[in-house]
Amino acid sequence: VDPPAADYLQGLNPEQREAVLATEGPVLVLAGAGTGKTRVLTTRLAHILATGKARPWELLAVTFTNKAAREMRERISHMIGPAAEGLRWLGTFHSVAAQILRRHAELVGLKSNYTILDDDDQERLIKQILEAENIDAKRWTPKALAGLIDHWKNRGWRPDQLPPAEAQAFANGRGQALYRLYQERLRVLNACDFGDLLLHNITIFTSQPDVLADYHARFRYLLVDEYQDTNVAQYLWLRLLAQKSQNLCCVGDDDQSIYGWRGAEVDNILRFERDFPGAKVVRLERNYRSTSHILAAASGLIAANKSRLGKTLWTEAEGGEKVIVRGVWDGEAESRLIADEIERAKRAGRRYRDIAILVRASFQMRAFEERFVLLQIPYTVVGGPRFFERAEIRDAHAYLRLIQSEDDDLAFERIVNTPKRGIGDTTVQKLLQVARLNGVSATRAARQIVLTDELAARTRTSLANFLRDLDRWRAEAQHVAHPRLMEAVLEESGYTDALRLDKSPTAQTRLENLKELVQSMGNFDTLQAYLEHVSLVMDLDRGPAADAVQIMTLHSAKGLEFPLVFLPGWEEGVFPSQRSMDEKGEKGLEEERRLAYVGITRAREEARISFAANRQVYGRWTSQLPSRFVDELPLANVEASSETGYYGGGPGMQQHGSRWDESPSFGAGYSSPGWRRAQASNYRGSHPGRQQVIEGDGRLVVTGSEAKSDYSRGDRVFHLKFGYGTVKGIEGNKLTVAFDKAGEKKVIDSFVEKQS
Numbered sequence: 001v002d003p004p005a006a007d008y009l010q011g012l013n014p015e016q017r018e019a020v021l022a023t024e025g026p027v028l029v030l031a032g033a034g035t036g037k038t039r040v041l042t043t044r045l046a047h048i049l050a051t052g053k054a055r056p057w058e059l060l061a062v063t064f065t066n067k068a069a070r071e072m073r074e075r076i077s078h079m080i081g082p083a084a085e086g087l088r089w090l091g092t093f094h095s096v097a098a099q100i101l102r103r104h105a106e107l108v109g110l111k112s113n114y115t116i117l118d119d120d121d122q123e124r125l126i127k128q129i130l131e132a133e134n135i136d137a138k139r140w141t142p143k144a145l146a147g148l149i150d151h152w153k154n155r156g157w158r159p160d161q162l163p164p165a166e167a168q169a170f171a172n173g174r175g176q177a178l179y180r181l182y183q184e185r186l187r188v189l190n191a192c193d194f195g196d197l198l199l200h201n202i203t204i205f206t207s208q209p210d211v212l213a214d215y216h217a218r219f220r221y222l223l224v225d226e227y228q229d230t231n232v233a234q235y236l237w238l239r240l241l242a243q244k245s246q247n248l249c250c251v252g253d254d255d256q257s258i259y260g261w262r263g264a265e266v267d268n269i270l271r272f273e274r275d276f277p278g279a280k281v282v283r284l285e286r287n288y289r290s291t292s293h294i295l296a297a298a299s300g301l302i303a304a305n306k307s308r309l310g311k312t313l314w315t316e317a318e319g320g321e322k323v324i325v326r327g328v329w330d331g332e333a334e335s336r337l338i339a340d341e342i343e344r345a346k347r348a349g350r351r352y353r354d355i356a357i358l359v360r361a362s363f364q365m366r367a368f369e370e371r372f373v374l375l376q377i378p379y380t381v382v383g384g385p386r387f388f389e390r391a392e393i394r395d396a397h398a399y400l401r402l403i404q405s406e407d408d409d410l411a412f413e414r415i416v417n418t419p420k421r422g423i424g425d426t427t428v429q430k431l432l433q434v435a436r437l438n439g440v441s442a443t444r445a446a447r448q449i450v451l452t453d454e455l456a457a458r459t460r461t462s463l464a465n466f467l468r469d470l471d472r473w474r475a476e477a478q479h480v481a482h483p484r485l486m487e488a489v490l491e492e493s494g495y496t497d498a499l500r501l502d503k504s505p506t507a508q509t510r511l512e513n514l515k516e517l518v519q520s521m522g523n524f525d526t527l528q529a530y531l532e533h534v535s536l537v538m539d540l541d542r543g544p545a546a547d548a549v550q551i552m553t554l555h556s557a558k559g560l561e562f563p564l565v566f567l568p569g570w571e572e573g574v575f576p577s578q579r580s581m582d583e584k585g586e587k588g589l590e591e592e593r594r595l596a597y598v599g600i601t602r603a604r605e606e607a608r609i610s611f612a613a614n615r616q617v618y619g620r621w622t623s624q625l626p627s628r629f630v631d632e633l634p635l636a637n638v639e640a641s642s643e644t645g646y647y648g649g650g651p652g653m654q655q656h657g658s659r660w661d662e663s664p665s666f667g668a669g670y671s672s673p674g675w676r677r678a679q680a681s682n683y684r685g686s687h688p689g690r691q692q693v694i695e696g697d698g699r700l701v702v703t704g705s706e707a708k709s710d711y712s713r714g715d716r717v718f719h720l721k722f723g724y725g726t727v728k729g730i731e732g733n734k735l736t737v738a739f740d741k742a743g744e745k746k747v748i749d750s751f752v753e754k755q756s
């Protein structure tokens with residue numbers, strides 16, 4: 001007998017319910033955007049708790065961002081009440097792995113107060129190693145080695161586990177040795193990088209069966225969102241933890257895999273079925289998020305990708321606005337247009353927070369930020385170059401880190417002469433050298449050196465004062481609340497004074513940022529908790545519930561949804577990004593296309609794409625071509641608008657003018673170059689095997705790339721735009737159809753449905 005349907009199960013469709021109720025054994029939910037995967041995962045968690053199958057701390061749930069984890073926690077507590085508070089192990093891969101590592105750090109040679117390095121620190125450390133090894137850092141850059149080491153870690157390889165071909169990489173075959181040196185230095189510094197969090201976990205689990213057994217007993221159910229973006233190390237970690245119970249539920253969408261450059265492996269989807277035999281695979285096909293044009297536009301676009309599993313999606317949300325595509329003069333005009341429309345939407349009753357601007361690259365953000373400041377439109381920048389990455393914030397953190405762990409040489413190096421206290425580069429290099437030679441931290445080396453005559457008297461005094469300050473702050477840290485400690489450090493170190501004297505225009509902002517920092521620290525119980533948060537946090541939180549337009553990159557929009565979404569900068573080279581195409585060719589292009597799919601599918605009611613004819617990229621003006629993705633959108637679901645008048649005038653205009661004139665078969669609306677090319681690409685037939693059909697009950701259905709088309713002369717067909725007609729001729733995937741009302745047209749077979 002079915003259990004009595006609890007409240008939280010109400011409204012789920014049969015497949016969703018199946019995925020929620022199948023708590024025992026491996027489950028893989030593979031489904032397109034907006035089909036309720038995250039909702040299934042959340043409900044499943046609530047269900048396990050509500051039925052007493054596990055207590056909150058016996059559940060391991062990983063999401064992609066801290067924000068997603070927070071939202072999940074909120075939704076669960078909405079469903080089942082305060083029990084959700086005990087979900088200790090709900091977080092990102094990194095945050096959960098960091099928690100586990102804290103408890104067993106000594107097993108991998110660290111202390112439990114280890115620091116987590118950010119990219120900046122990581123590169124600085126690598127630079128030191130390259131210098132010490134006499135490797136030409138111009139030819140073999142720290143950044144490149146950092147990237148390589150990350151790549152290895154994402155694949156789950158420790159230095160001794162590198163395959164021979166990889167070990168030969170970098171600086172004439174010295175990659176492996178440098179990787180080893182880097183790990184040794186990290187250990188001395190009592191630090192690790194992001195990749196280490198998982199890798200150390202894996203080392204502990206595989207070398208200490210009793211520790212692993214402990215976690216097997218603890219984690220009775222494991223749940224993973226955005227599974228398509230896991231990398232090998234994350235997969236290995238999950239597999240180890242789920243080995244015993246097998247109660248692992250992963251949800252994902254291969255079409256939304258957008259972190260290939262971070263080592264994410266869509267193969268993990270295939271691996272899952274192999275490693276967890278008998279896994280239940282659930283497919284969800286109904287999209288609850290978007291109206292039909294938005295869904296059809298996104299489905300049409302992604303159908304151009306060759307490597308995909310293919311899937312069916314449909315929605316009951318009929319009609320709605322078509323996806324709007326606009327060409328504008330330049331980036332300035334684009335931000336003006338979008339800001340105007342936001343104001344109009346606001347007047348029409350939309351809230352700012354229901355509106356998102358999703359950009360491919362963060363450089364695109366500035367124009368919007370400036371415009372919004374001018375018009376006083378409230379906005380938030382989510383993710384991207386963040387508050388925590390600002391120099392003054394990093395400096396403040398470096399003080400805290402050094403107070404917390406004396407071994408943190410990178411923090412030491414960053415602030416020993418910030419603000420300037422007469423301890424120059426040469427002195428710092430000397431200190432680091434002594435540290436290296438004696439295998440001690442820089443602080444300890446400094447303590448030794450101030451007792452000698454190695455340094456000039458003035459330098460020695462400065463350094464001694466600095467060390468004394470550090471000792472005093474460290475003592476204060478024991479009894480002073482950490483926000484007060486931070487304030488004291490900033491004052492007593494002379495940091496804030498230096499900024500007050502600074503006449504540069506940014507000094508004031510920096511002081512404000514530091515104020516903001518001290519204020520935000522109050523949200524954490526301990527200094528350690530705060531520092532851990534800083535290392536892990538992916539997105540900037542400016543307090544809850546401010547009604548503000550959300551600006552973010554497409555990458556950080558994953559999993560989110562908004563009623564109105566703007567997608568600016570759809571230009572060749574910007575999106576798809578030139579770099580991604582140069583570096584990874586066709587694969588890179590397909591990943592960009594998935595990113596476009598993610599972008600469009602964030603929209604619930606309205607999606608508005610734009611491209612500019614001219615753009616200033618890194619200070620240089622260039623003429624832009626509309627993105628090929630514009631061309632790939634199915635015409636039936638798109639409306640090209642030229643109402644804005646941004647096409648007129650200007651010198652660059654002449655260059656494009658000839659291509660923006662009349663456009664015979666699509667009428668005045670389709671007058672941009674993108675639309676000229678759209679027309680061409682339709683006849684080229686870039687969507688083999690895709691079908692878009694209207695079901696009897698009026699639902700729109702778009703089927704994936706598996707479907708094969710076959711038509712013959714005389715077939716009756718239905719086309720979304722032209723209505724009913726009869727096939728007159730077939731040429732590859734192009735059909736000549738005599739439409740009852742619209743007359744004879746050439747159409748792509750995947751745009752029509754065969755009538756039986």
Ligand code: ATP
Binds near residue numbers: 032037253558559
């Ligand atoms: P993405 O691939 O973008 O992460 P998703 O598959 O995780 O999407 P959700 O975010 O879980 O999808 O759901 C999309 C929207 O549909 C949400 O607003 C959600 O509340 C709603 N939804 C999901 N399932 C149902 C349902 N059975 N009834 C009504 N609304 C639903």
Ligand code: MG
Binds near residue numbers: 037
């Ligand atoms: Mg989701």
